[in-house]
Amino acid sequence: MIEVRPNGGMTYALRYKDEYGRQRQLKIGNAADITFAEARKEAQRVKGRVSVGKNPAEERKVARTIPTLNELAARYLEFAKADKKSHDIDERYLRLHLLPRFGKLHLNQLRQEEIVEWLNGKVKAGYAQATVNRWQVILSHMMRLAKQWGVPGAETNPLTGIRQKDPNNRVERYLSPAETQRLKQAVDESPNRMLKYIVALLLLTGCRKRELLDAKWDEVDLDRKVWRIPTSKTGKPRHVPLSDDAIGVLRSIPRIADGTYIVPNPMTGKPFRSIFNSWNSARRAARVPDVRIHDLRHSAASNLVNSGHSLYVVAKVLGHAQTRTTERYAHLDNGVLLNAVNAAAQITGTTWAD
Known part of the structure; x- marks a missing residue:
């Protein structure tokens, strides 16, 4: 359907019935932003999800509650202060490295390939592998905790299966x-x-x-x-x-x-x-x-x-x-x-x- 407002604005939308038989309406997009063909293609995709028991309107509602990494970090650090002796190190690494790069992204926007590429790039830039490994551990631990806490968007940990690289930093140094x-x-x-x-x-x-x-x-x-x-x-x-x-x-x-x-x-x-x-x-x-x-x-x-x-x-x-x-x-x-x-x-x- 297309909704036409008195001021001339038009919005494409899809009406459908959810799994309980209730009528729902989902906005597809403004007519000024997408073509009719694009709106129709998206409506067909959404109808496909409805046909397998999904509720796109509820999914979109949940998506709006997915926090950014900045927001998750604030909750994590409060938890770490009471549970982890090295919380000050975590805070520094988050503030100086992880959050400037990924902080504004919502949890479901974190992509494994982007994170791994960034971590590898930091090693090439001169950071010690052991330090970069610590950043990886902190981020992965935050996502595991977020899943335990039931935080939306944390169902999948983007660092699952990514092994840390050997830091090869066992420097043996003793005082004579x-x-x-x-x-x-x-x-x-x-x-x-x-x-x-x-x-x-x-x-x-x-x-x-x-x-x-x-x-x-x-x-x-x-x-x-x-x-x-x-x-x-x-x-x-x-x-x-x-x-x-x-x-x-x-x-x-x-x-x-x-x-x-x-x-x-x-x-x-x-x-x-x-x-x-x-x-x-x-x-x-x-x-x-x-x-x-x-x-x-x-x-x-x-x-x-x-x-x-x-x-x-x-x-x-x-x-x-x-x-x-x-x-x-x-x-x-x-x-x-x-x-x-x-x-x-x-x-x-x-x-x-x-």
């Missing part, structure tokens, strides 16, 4: 004794007066950066020489043994503000959100610009292995559920390896060299 000494001098001279305690404890305990920055004094028992981390990366509490050196560092930390946190920001008394700037300055001053904060954990594991401890012991100290994870950190100093092969050669009591 000389580098450790230079780093100690650099952090001692840092304007950030908490940095020297942070770096020392990371090296002496092998803990993760965020575990230490959020640590509280009431979680540490100096008499029993143990630090209880209430929620580790695995989601379970774990106990970190404290060496005499670690105890000495803890006792030397000045108490500030209300004394809740072990290494707080002196300006706020709260945990540091980031220590990158002061750390970056210190590592450059120590002539180790490639050493990352997480490499201090690598070095702690390496020191444990090189002092003769088994991977099982190292795994317990680091909080790994499996020793397979620990093997990545188990760097053995070349001197230790030489001693091992020399000892093995002496077992038979036979000299092979002339």
